[in-house]
Every structure is written in structure tokens, then in C-alpha cells.
Amino acid sequence: MKPLRMVKLLACVLTVLAVSLLLSGAGYADDGEVKVNLTSHSSHRVYGPGDRVEMEGTAQNLKEVSITVQDERGELVYSCRPQVEKGVFTAGFTLEPAAAEGKYTIILGGADRPELKRYKFSVSSAGGPEDQTAAGAVLTINGDGVAEEVSFTRAELEAMSREREIFSVVSDWPGNLFVAAEGVPLRTLLEQAGMKPEAQMITFLGSDGYRIDFTVDELLNEPRYYYPNLMESSTDGKEAVQPLIALQRVEDDDDFAKMSDRDTPVLCFGQRALTEQTLCEYVKRLKTITVTTESPAQWEPPxxxxxxxxxxxxxxxxxxxxxxxxxxxxxxxxxxxxxxxxxxxxxxxxxxxxxxxxxxxxxxxxxxxxxxxxxxxxxxxxxxxxxxxxxxxxxxDGLQPGQSAAEQAVEDRPSGQEAAATGNGVAFTDIQESWAREDIEYMSARKLVRGKSETTYEPGSEITRAEFAALLVRALDLPEGVLREGQFQDVAGTEWYAGSVAAAAYEEIITGYDGGFFKPDACVTREEMAAMITRAARAAGKEETLSGGGREQQLAQFRDRQMISPWAEEDVALAVRAGIIKGLPGGDFSPLTNADRAQSAAVLKRFLTYINPAAAQ
CATH class of the missing domain: 2.60.40 (Immunoglobulin-like)
Structure with missing residues (x-):
């Protein structure tokens, strides 16, 4: 499971990029493509029992959207079918006071497609409780870094002298955009609370539990700017801007006429440099500002x-x-x-x-x-x-790539690890009669598959779960990760594949077995290979699903369709529809048969073509 901090950071980009699910079909508003997306910050947030969960999203070619919310056990928490008006739908519900802690799933669907997209949020007793320090207050400033705790109602904030600013912003994808905002300067509010000279840290907390810490120096004392030529990657014309607590704003636009009070109050501030990524630190639905005299720690060097x-x-x-x-x-x-x-x-x-x-x-x-x-x-x-x-x-040292390195790699590699391909690919002597020869040579030339020795590939040999996970991580160019303590009981951190397994688990390409086992040395079956490859496609941005009828249409072509495990059916169907994996001669899929190294190379080649056709040429 990904670290909570990273999950929270992912939430803020949902309002920047509409990563839509593209589907085709009949029974909708017209025959065009179907898009549905959740744009509100209910996704990936942390709530407390009794909190209100508001949902807003966009839909194309749908008259209504089905919304179901399930808890971690899969039990239904909430469902509705809001109408789509001018491409927008809204819904909301209040969590029970005794709501179970854990991960909750929001499932969006439409018409005959019960699942088009999924989102996650969490419920925790330490989630986003409402601050009851002052009746009607929307913002409170407290901490030992101010002379007194002060609270403001919205009316009080709106009665203050307000400023308008345009902010240049870079998201952590990265992506460039502008934000037009109107609000009260942060310094004005801090002065009303009597910010002390010895204050060193400021924490901003939203009502949904989202929290960001700043040092006083980085937020208030270092110059921050608006870069009007951000889109041209130019610093020309930069203007100094001050942090605002926005009461009106519009994201991805610099037109003040388009501002609204949605998600406000919002912390907005400028950039110290043209490439500084700031969007995820724009705390929305701001509830509390805590100022302390605590000395800031220091980041570890890279x-x-x-x-x-x-x-x-x-x-x-x-x-x-x-x-x-x-x-x-x-x-x-x-x-x-x-x-x-x-x-x-x-x-x-x-x-x-x-x-x-x-x-x-x-x-x-x-x-x-x-x-x-x-x-x-x-x-x-x-x-x-x-x-x-x-x-x-x-x-x-003067040694050119490939110069005696292959011998060293074969001699020193850990038991079970493959030998590396070198140069423009290895001329394997045992693949000339293999049906997958061209795929093996293609993948070897790109150093994505490796031989069992300098000259042999062993196309008919079975491939382990660890080896296939490593192939996918290599194909996606993912950085190696580090397993959490006890994440998989049977994967030691010293194993050659530990970093790849950690990266694959982080991206949810692999999930493991009950009891905390991964079974790295077990041979990967064809249905497991299909599931892993489909999840890898999702990690690469190919977020596709199938309706029940569409799934059955793909699986019905196989004589042994009933042998495919229920948990793997959708992933197998998606992989088949995408042309990544195919049946065997005779019409069987053979889901429980172990995959071999020839199949893995062919599947990986098709996978790369599917996620990026241009790069695979």
C-alpha cells in the first residue's frame, strides 16, 4: 500500500489533469465517446467518522452517473444516480458516527456499465474533524508562535481589505497553469493573531485532513514571484506576489471574472523559481493555521x-x-x-x-x-x-560498454538472476526455431530481456513471478523501491529482485497472496501474467474497464473459459482485447499453465506497443 503522504499528494492533481476513461458504446446521450471523472477533493482524502463527503465530477455522453461507495470489506455505504447537467454531476453523503476506519472506494458508472472509474478515500478517527473552537468560524490561527488564538467567520474575512493576484503554478506531473485569486494577505491574518518574531514553522490544515508544513523563511521571507511567461519557460516580466488566503479563485485560468468560492478558503502563494512545483501545497478548504516556535529539521542529502x-x-x-x-x-x-x-x-x-x-x-x-x-x-x-x-x-576508467562486462555479469550474478543483454542485443543460439524469435531479439536489443547465459535464452524455460515483475518494472522504467518491513514475508531485502518487487507493489502491479506472501520463486501462470500486464498498463495510464457483456465477449472465444479464475477474468479480457496476450493453438487460453520465457518476451513487446505505439517502433 502506498504511503499516505503520497496518496494525499496525488489527490491535488485530480483538479489539474482530467485523466478520463475513454469508452465507446450505445445507450448514452449520443454515439460519441464516454468520459467520466471525479474532480472534487473527496478522492484520496482522509475523513473522520461523521464527516461530510462531497463529490463533484464531469461526464460526457451520459445522462446520469451511478455512484456507489463501499468500505474496505466491500459493504455498501452509499449509492445514488445523480443527473448530469451541462456535463457536471454532484452528490454527497455523511459518514456514520461509527463509520469503520480504513480505505473506501468510490465507483462511478453509467447506463449499462456499472464501473467506469474507481477512486479511493480513507476514514480515520484522526481524519478531518471539524474545529469547534468558535461557533461559525471557518478559519482559526493558533500555536505558540502567535500571541493569541484567533478565529474568523467567513463574513469577517470578506469584510477585510482584500487583494487580487495571479499566480503562476507548476504541478508535480509537472504541468504549468495560472490561478487567479482574491483574498486576504496571509500576513494580515498573522498580524491579527500577533505572530511572534521567534516563530519558525507554519502548518496549514484543511477540513478534509490535508496538511502541509512550511518554514516561516520559505513561505514568508524568501521572495516569491508570478511568472507571466511561464508557458514559454521565461522569467521575463516576473512580479513579486504575496501569499493570500483566497476567498475567491479560479484554477487553470487568469480571468478574475471566472472566480468562485469553491473549496475556499485556499492558501495561494508564488514561486521562488520558474520550475518550483507549488500546486499541491495550495491547501483547500483551509480550516486551521498553526504557528510554532519549533526549530525546523533538515532534509537528508540525496x-x-x-x-x-x-x-x-x-x-x-x-x-x-x-x-x-x-x-x-x-x-x-x-x-x-x-x-x-x-x-x-x-x-x-x-x-x-x-x-x-x-x-x-x-x-x-x-x-x-x-x-x-x-x-x-x-x-x-x-x-x-x-x-x-x-x-x-x-x-x-576507459572501459567501453560491453567490453568484458558480460562475462563479469554472468559470473557474479546472484543465483536465479538472468545474464544481461549487451550492446545491440545478444545473438542467442537457441532461439532460431522459436516462434517468438523476433520478439526476443527486439526486447534483447533494448536490454529489456536477458539471457540465461551469454549465448542462450532458453525460450521454453518457465519464468518466475519475481522475474516477470522485474521485466515489467524494467519496461516501465520504474525506479527500484524499498519494501516496507514485513510487506512480503518471503522477499528478503538482499534478493536481486527485491527492488523490482517493491516498485511493482508500489504501483499495484502485484498484490501478493494472503498471509503476506509473494511467492517470488513460483512460476507465473498465464492468467497471473495477464493480470500483472493489465495492472502495469493501468500504471502507465491505460485506465480501461469492460462491462460484463464486453468481458464475456472476450473470454467466450476460449474453449476453457470456465477455467479462468474469477479474480483474473477482467484483466485477462482486457489483455486479450488489447492484443497483448492471445490464446494457444487449439483454442484454449490455459490460464493455469505456467508461462515460458518466449511468451513473456512476446507479451512484453505487445505491451510496449499498446502503451506507446510510437516508442515501440
Whole structure:
């Protein structure tokens, strides 16, 4: 399960990008494509028992939307069928005072399609309780960093002197947009509470439980700007702006005439640099501002690892000597950004960002090494002081990629790990008669599949669950992860596949078995392979579902359709419809048969073509 902090961060981008589910069919408002999306911040939020859950979304070619909400046990909590008016639907309900804690699922559907899209939220006794400190108050300022606790009603806030600002904003996908806002300057409110000179930390808490911490310096004392030429990646014409508690605003627009009070009060503030990502820190439905004198902690500096150009595995670097073509990977806390330089300069907010996107890992490119290099890097994040600058110096030892590296990879790899493909692909001697020869050669040339030795691929050999998970992680170019303690009882952190299994689990490509087991050395069955490949497609942005009739249409072509496990039916059907996996000669799907290495290469090639046809050419 993903860390709660990351889940919360994902919520804020729902209002920036309408990642819609595209489906076709009849029985709707017209014969066009069907789109449905939840745009309210009920998704991925934390509520407390008794809290109100408001839902708002957009729909295209639907007259009404079906909404069902289930708790973690799958029991129905709420259902309704709101009408779609001018492309928008709304609904809401109040959680019971005794509502069970855990993950809840919102399922959106329409007409004969009961499930078009799913969203998650959480219920916790420490969720988003309403502040009862002052009757009618919508905003309270407290903490030992102010002289007194003060509360404001909405009428009191609206009666204050207000300012209008346009803010340039970058989301953490990343994406650029503008926000037009009108509200009370944050400093004005803090002055009314008597902010003390020794105040060092400010925490903003929304009524839905969303929380962001800032140091006083980073939010109030460092200059922040509006960049009118953000879309052109230019700092020309930048203007200083002050943080506002917005009472009116419009997102993704700079037209004040389009503002509304939706989700207000909202914290809005400018950027310190053109690429600084700030949107997820715009706390909506702001309820409490807590100012403290607590000294801010400091972020840990980034760490580094070297990826060998031949084995594509992490390499030891005695004396800082690395091969030409090696890649430098910088790692750190997922909540922060890593800024770095390679020209000897000290990194700052104008420097390159290594981990530019949390959501699209392929945008986070390792640093390719062709010559001797010095990398200076530091960690920057909200609510703590920047890390110290660390320096990594590497010298190229002159060894070209592929030069005696394959022998070393085969000799030293852990038991069960495949040998790496090198150069433009290995000329395997045992695939000439294989039906998947072209697929194997294609994937080998791209270093996505590997041989069992330097010259053999063993296409008929079975593939384990760990090996197939590693293939998918490699194909998606996901960074290796770290398993939580006890996440899988049978996966040791020292195993060669541990990082890939962690990454696959993080992206929900794998879920494991009851009791906390993954069974890494068990052979992957064809239905398991289909399920994993379909989940990987979802992780890559291919959010598709099938109606009951559509699912049966895909599965009915197989003579052994009844042998497919119920839990795998939809994933198998989706993989079949996408052309990623096919039946066997004779008309069977053979869901419980172990997949072999030839099948895995062919399926992986089709998968890459499906998620990105242009890149697969």
C-alpha cells in the first residue's frame, strides 16, 4: 500500500489533469465517446467518522452517473444516480458516527456499465474533524508562535481589505497553469493573531485532513514571484506576489471574472523559481493555521548509485571509477526534489531537478556519463531546511560498454538472476526455431530481456513471478523501491529482485497472496501474467474497464473459459482485447499453465506497443 503522504499528494492533481476513461458504446446521450471523472477533493482524502463527503465530477455522453461507495470489506455505504447537467454531476453523503476506519472506494458508472472509474478515500478517527473552537468560524490561527488564538467567520474575512493576484503554478506531473485569486494577505491574518518574531514553522490544515508544513523563511521571507511567461519557460516580466488566503479563485485560468468560492478558503502563494512545483501545497478548504516556535529539521542529502551500462544493475565504484556509459541515479525522500549541477556550480532552485515527476518516472532521467564528472546535489522540500550540498566525483576508467562486462555479469550474478543483454542485443543460439524469435531479439536489443547465459535464452524455460515483475518494472522504467518491513514475508531485502518487487507493489502491479506472501520463486501462470500486464498498463495510464457483456465477449472465444479464475477474468479480457496476450493453438487460453520465457518476451513487446505505439517502433 502506498504511503499516505503520497496518496494525499496525488489527490491535488485530480483538479489539474482530467485523466478520463475513454469508452465507446450505445445507450448514452449520443454515439460519441464516454468520459467520466471525479474532480472534487473527496478522492484520496482522509475523513473522520461523521464527516461530510462531497463529490463533484464531469461526464460526457451520459445522462446520469451511478455512484456507489463501499468500505474496505466491500459493504455498501452509499449509492445514488445523480443527473448530469451541462456535463457536471454532484452528490454527497455523511459518514456514520461509527463509520469503520480504513480505505473506501468510490465507483462511478453509467447506463449499462456499472464501473467506469474507481477512486479511493480513507476514514480515520484522526481524519478531518471539524474545529469547534468558535461557533461559525471557518478559519482559526493558533500555536505558540502567535500571541493569541484567533478565529474568523467567513463574513469577517470578506469584510477585510482584500487583494487580487495571479499566480503562476507548476504541478508535480509537472504541468504549468495560472490561478487567479482574491483574498486576504496571509500576513494580515498573522498580524491579527500577533505572530511572534521567534516563530519558525507554519502548518496549514484543511477540513478534509490535508496538511502541509512550511518554514516561516520559505513561505514568508524568501521572495516569491508570478511568472507571466511561464508557458514559454521565461522569467521575463516576473512580479513579486504575496501569499493570500483566497476567498475567491479560479484554477487553470487568469480571468478574475471566472472566480468562485469553491473549496475556499485556499492558501495561494508564488514561486521562488520558474520550475518550483507549488500546486499541491495550495491547501483547500483551509480550516486551521498553526504557528510554532519549533526549530525546523533538515532534509537528508540525496544518495547516489551507479547503474552499469552492461548489466543494468547497480555497480560498485571502488575509487570512484566507473565505465563510460554508466548512469548516475540520485535518490532521496519521495516528498522532496533533488536539485543538481554537473558544471561544478552549487545547486540552487534555478538548477536542474533530477526527480522532476513523481507520477511519470520516465521523465526522471539518470545522468549519463561519457567523461569524468562531478555532481553536486541537494534536497529541497517543504517544512524543513534544505539539505547540505553533497558532491559525487567519478572518473571514467576507459572501459567501453560491453567490453568484458558480460562475462563479469554472468559470473557474479546472484543465483536465479538472468545474464544481461549487451550492446545491440545478444545473438542467442537457441532461439532460431522459436516462434517468438523476433520478439526476443527486439526486447534483447533494448536490454529489456536477458539471457540465461551469454549465448542462450532458453525460450521454453518457465519464468518466475519475481522475474516477470522485474521485466515489467524494467519496461516501465520504474525506479527500484524499498519494501516496507514485513510487506512480503518471503522477499528478503538482499534478493536481486527485491527492488523490482517493491516498485511493482508500489504501483499495484502485484498484490501478493494472503498471509503476506509473494511467492517470488513460483512460476507465473498465464492468467497471473495477464493480470500483472493489465495492472502495469493501468500504471502507465491505460485506465480501461469492460462491462460484463464486453468481458464475456472476450473470454467466450476460449474453449476453457470456465477455467479462468474469477479474480483474473477482467484483466485477462482486457489483455486479450488489447492484443497483448492471445490464446494457444487449439483454442484454449490455459490460464493455469505456467508461462515460458518466449511468451513473456512476446507479451512484453505487445505491451510496449499498446502503451506507446510510437516508442515501440
Amino acid at each position: 544518495a547516489v548509485k551507479i547503474i552499469d551500462p552492461d548489466t543494468r544493475q547497480e555497480a560498485a565504484v571502488p575509487g570512484g571509477k566507473i565505465k563510460k556509459g554508466s548512469e548516475i541515479v540520485l535518490t532521496g525522500d519521495p516528498k522532496v526534489k533533488i536539485y543538481y549541477t554537473t558544471d561544478g556550480g552549487t545547486p540552487d532552485l534555478e538548477s536542474k531537478i533530477y526527480n522532476v515527476s513523481f507520477h511519470v518516472p520516465t521523465l526522471n532521467k539518470p545522468i549519463a556519463v561519457e567523461n569524468d564528472i562531478t555532481v553536486k546535489a541537494k534536497t529541497v522540500g517543504w517544512g524543513k531546511r534544505d539539505s547540505e550540498v553533497v558532491t559525487f566525483t567519478f572518473t571514467v
